[in-house]
Amino acid sequence: MAGLCSSLATAHAQEIAPYGSLPSQAQLNWQDMEYYMFIHLGPNTFTDKEWGHGDEDPRVFNPTQLDARQWARTAKAAGMKAIIITAKHHDGFCLWPSKFSTHTVRESAWKDGKGDVLKELSAACKEYGLKFGVYLSPWDRNHPAYGTPEYNQVFANTLNEVLSSYGPVFEQWFDGANGEGPNGKKPTYDWPLFHQTVYKNQPNAVIFSDVGPGCRWVGNEDGFAGTTNWSTLNITGFAPGKNAPPQSVLNEGNMNGEKWIPTECDVSIRPGWFYSASTDDKVKSVQNLLDIYYGSVGRNGNLLLNVPVDRRGLIFSADSIRLMEFRQIREAIFKTNLAPKAKVTATNTRKGNKKVNARYLIDGNSKTYWATGDDQLTGAITLEYASPVSFNRLVLQEYIALGQRVKSFSVDIWEDGAYKEIATGTTIGHKRILLLPDVTTTKVRISIQDALACPVISEVQLYKAPGLLAVPAIQRNKDGEVSITCSSPDPELHYTLDGKEPTYHSPKYTGTIHLPEGGVVKARAFLEKGKIASTTVTATFDVAPAKWKVTFTDGQADGADPVRAIDGNPNSYWMTNYQPDAAKYPHEIQVDMTDTLTLKGFTYTPRHQTIHSGTIYTYAFYVSLDGENWGQPVAQGSFANIANNPVIQYVKFNSPAKGRFIRLVALAPANENEHWASVAELGVITR
Structure with a gap:
């Protein structure tokens, strides 16, 4: 595998042999992006469907205020690094005037058929310094050739058209869905042809599918990678879609897997992927998004967060506001790294290599590192402070250009004259974020307990995350009795039943609300007499099944x-x-x-x-x-x-x-x- 070592790895670490399957330079760049936007847009936006049937009138697509610059501005302000758009979903509708389809924006009412969403978005991404990616589904419920032998070439032509027309594409997103077309038939997808077409036009694109080859699906649409997550995967005998590895394997990867195929965690900010007015009050809370961030970026994955465009062609205000709140809390959490204030030491440090030093663990540079000797699969890193520090988040990073190595580790703090274990973990990879209890100490020890090869660690960071007021939970039982709870300690809960936003002066929740005939309940949690408030949570109920x-x-x-x-x-x-x-x-x-x-x-x-x-x-x-x-x-x-x-x-x-x-x-x-x-x-x- 040493021959696969990237030039970056070779330049930085002549004395450390690379281990196992390795990332390409494009994959390294991709992993550093960490967080970017998915946009679902198409006829489904106007028909309230998740999967269109391909028989919809293309004139239904008419986002009269479409503004790709608004999308890009929002993504940039949210701290995202790119946008991937559903250029063609399963219904076969193309967001550009394709020569290979009659189900496109050319046949739509939007801009009298003269529009091109991909052209506008690629230009907007360039203007705002974002990378541009495309989703094209091989499944086509509209194209008459779908299900016939010639369809694979039709799809390859479609790929070629997109990938040669809109500038650099950082990621090509392939959905493995393979359903029936308008003729009731299913084709066998020619994945080698599709991949060849991508690389011919975009040699640096990372290709997403269940089995890569650039990055893989996480195995769920909740956005959570496994607590153990290897960037390597066995792919022999597997293919995207129904022939993919089990979802549990996609979630965790394979230790010593055949290929470097890291995890991408796709999840929507709403319950569905396409915009629906019925979900305007169901945008995920800041706490929910933060949990997803820790479960994706914090578990050696990238986070692809879907923000659907509404029927106007704009990102809806509730989604945009939530993205800004989410960025604000991330910045508050990771504002001050406490690690550089420490004296850092390590055991089993590799000798005779000036590029390996414990001080590089706290220099804020993920391209420098500390490593043990070749015969050492364990080692301990200690951060020592002159006076006590308080923290509750730990960030670890491996230098993955040389391969993923760490199998297990533990975290201890110095307490009452001895070390006390406060956390354990398995894999690290590009980034591992541990959520810890609030602790105060003068010494922190991270012990690498087992590894596939000598550990190569690039970063150790400590943070003190501020408390976040939890969003209330609204539930109703069979008899129609509504209860409101909150996991934060001692909040005041206020609610409304008239559709208005709750304030501190709205009715205070003191007991069960009787709502057998249904209604809309909105609730917020408050602290310090209303000075601190959670986001609003909404629950809509219909007739209770009390007598059913x-x-x-x-x-x-x-x-x-x-x-x-x-x-x-x-x-x-x-x-x-x-x-x-x-x-x-x-x-x-x-x-x-x-x-x-x-x-x-x-x-x-x-x-x-x-x-x-x-x-x-x-x-x-x-x-x-x-x-x-x-x-x-x-x-x-x-x-x-x-x-x-x-x-x-x-x-x-x-x-x-x-x-x-x-x-x-x-x-x-x-x-x-x-x-x-x-x-x-x-x-x-x-x-």
Whole structure:
């Protein structure tokens, strides 16, 4: 593997042999970016869908105030380093006037068909010093050639068109989804052809997919990498999409993996990927974003945060405000590095190499480092202070140009005349951020306990993060009783039921709020008589299932009583028998609401896990007055992307339906070979 060593590694460390699979210079540059923006935009923005079917009228796309410079300004102000845009999603709609499609901005109402989103965004990125990336899905639910042998060349031509027309592209994002096209067929993607086309046009682009080759999917859409996260991955026998490695492997990588394919953590600032007005009050909180940051950048990954553009063609104000608040708290946390104030020493330091020194651990330069000798797989780094220091965050970095090495480490502080262990960890990689309790000490020791080769550490940093007032949590039980809680100590909780923003003078939460018929609850936490306030959290409720009864199911797994599907608790669930031979699809559950209601839609909450979940993909929903005569379904279809993003699904009917009984029929699973179905919560929409 030594021959793969980058020129950067060779120049800095002649005496230290590189270990294992190594990053290219492009991958090193990519890892240093850490945090950048994803933008989902297309017909789905205007149809309220996550996965369009490709049959939508292209004229529906008409963002009359589209301003790519506003997107770039927002990303820059948020501290992001780049923007990746969905140039072509599964519906096949192209955000540029492609010569290889008739489903593009050229056929849209936007700018009378004379617009080009990619042209405007690439120029805006250049103006604001951001890198530019593109997402192009091989799946095309519109193109007539999809599913035929010639489609691979059509897609390669499409790639070539984009990658040769808009300047440097730092990342090419490939979705592995491979569904049916307009002719009902699926192709076999020619990944070598696609990769060749990318590198011909953009030799320095990092290619994303489940198996790289530039960077890999983290295995979930929550934004969290594994607490153990290797940048190396075994790829022989695997391919993007259904033939990818297990999600647990994508989440953690493979120690001594065949190729250097680091983790990218994609997550949306909203529940869905495309803009929907119904999620304007569901933008993730600062605390939630901070947790994701620690779970991605802080676990040897990069964070790709989706900020969907609204129907005007602008980033919505709530999203923009939250991004600025998120940057503000990050800057407050990492403002003052306490490590340079210490005297730093280390054991087992490599001898005879002037480029290796313990003082480089606290110089703020990730390109300098300390290392042990070749025969030393352990070592201890000590920071000693003349007077006590207080901290609660520890940042560690390896010099990854020479490979990822550390397998385990521990952290101790000096207390009462002896060292006391306060944390342990496994991998480090590009960056590891540890969340520690508030501690005060004069000595901190980081012990490398095991490594694949001599440890090469570039940075040790200590910070004191300020406290952050937690966002309240709003819950409602089966009987319609709403409770508001907060994990921060002793806050005052204030709320509103009229849709207005809560202030310190709004009603104070002192006990249960009775809301059986539904409504909108907004809440905030306050400290110091209103001087410190959390962000607002909003919960929208419909009719509570207080009197509901399950009248029929086709069986359930042990311990998964069907009443759990209507108990108001999304953490419990009903699930049918999961023995594949005993429970084939379809499955169903029927409910008596006891009252006759006029329904405008229904909600389905899946189990929040992506493996062995029983999540429903294709469904049919019925409404009946007597529970015997069901007629035709009032809604049927698929929950798009639910396997990777198991959030509550809202389905609106084409026209209202009156009834007392409801029936959900699961027709196909979200995960192949899961011949069972599950429901965390089943609800109705009457408002």
